[in-house]
Amino acid sequence: MVDVREMHTADIEAVSRIRVRGWQAADAGIVPRTYSDAMTVERDANQRRQWWSEPGRQSRDLVALGDWDPGGWICFGPRRRELPGAEPVGEIFALHVSPDLVGQASAAGSLEEAHERMKSQSFQASTLWVLADNQRTRRFDERADHQADGTPQDDAYDEITLTELHYQRVL
Template sequence: MVRVREMEEADIEAVSAVRVRGWQAAYAGIVPQGHLDAMTVEDDADRRRQWFRHPGRESGDLVAVGDRGPVGWVCFGPSRGEVSGVTERVGEVYALYVAPDLIGTGIGRGLLTEAHAAMTGRGFETSALWVLQDNLRARRFYERAGYRADGATQDDVYDDVTLSELRYRRAL
């Protein structure tokens, strides 16, 4: 049985492990392997602790907790960019990761549902997110959750390799 709750500082190591292992699994063959191999749970946890303690942090964090502790994490908050032609308040799902061995079990869907409810509670009317163009599994997941690509793109560079991201949106 997995339940979703607000993330606590004590969850940081487990969340970082989910995030790093999630990156390494989801982006294998997309992001350069050297970049994925260089990721460590310790470095991620150090960054996450600084960010978690940041005064005025506007993001929300939820964890999916099972018998072995946190097995999924979602982070969301105000949209970090302009969404042209949209007048309503836009929130953004910044990150969503599930332990690789538990992908497809409904944990990601549960986290996303709870994030949507929390964003609605904060007054957001639309949710946006960015997904790597070549991450077809994630794109299908978000499309099943009602997201659609809105035509916006941005590029990220990993070890001198440029990868395109697509922005997806859905009404809350």
Template sequence: MLLVREMGEADIEAVSAVRVEGWRSAYAGLVPQMYVDAMTVGRDAAARRKRFADPHRRSADLVAADADAGRVVGWVSFGPCRAPVAGAGPVGEVFALYVRPDSTGQGIGRALLDEAHRCLEDLHFRASTLWVLRGNEGARRFYEGMGYRADGGVQDDDYDGVTLTELRYRRTLHQRRTR
């Protein structure tokens, strides 16, 4: 059984492990290996603790935990869109979504993203965006299956001197009706 809940400070190490393992699995052959090899759970957790403690933090974080074992198996971070999207109204953004590589294909990413969408809707966002590496075909298929479509936004990121292109994906959120 899977439990999706708000991330707490006690989850930081586990979330960092999910993120580092996720990078090593999802970005193999896409991101320079030296960059991926330099990632450590300890450094990621230290940076995450700082962000988590920031009183001005604008992101929200959810984890998916195996209810039987209590082990964190996935994580999503989201909040207000970092850059305006013309003509889209209030837009949220999914900043990160990672699932332990040994737990993919079990609906964990879908459960986390569904809950992130519900939270964004509760915050009155009309759409959600996210960024995907152009070559990450598996992630692109997953997000397209969740209703996202590439909207023409493009940005380049530098990883150890290698420029990689990210594509912006967007999806309309279904606004809940209030009585």
């Protein structure tokens, strides 16, 4: 069992460390090294502080607690590309776990808690995007009952275009 709680401003440094280290470990060999090497905890924490203080922010952040510090982080909220007249759908914007905790329950516990909170907000489904070449993350998402629906999108990382795949899970 993993303890998952709302993120606090005091968690920003730990979350930035998790996010940067998570990107660098999980997407090594997929995302251009120039992109991941340019990520710093300090820059990410500064951006996160600005983002955290934005009025009207609809996303929610949870942290999975490790022995003494957050060991995982998940961010979710209403789907960014809501379709007119469609049922309300939530989106997982980011899920990162400290590389030394990969394979433990932090990611799965965070995702399940996010799903429960989405349900309580009357979301009917959960969606997310994952890099097509990140097989480990795709397997994790599939074990969590997310299914690829065949919708791709391309994103540029240091002028290298990578394809992401859309996954969805009925809540």
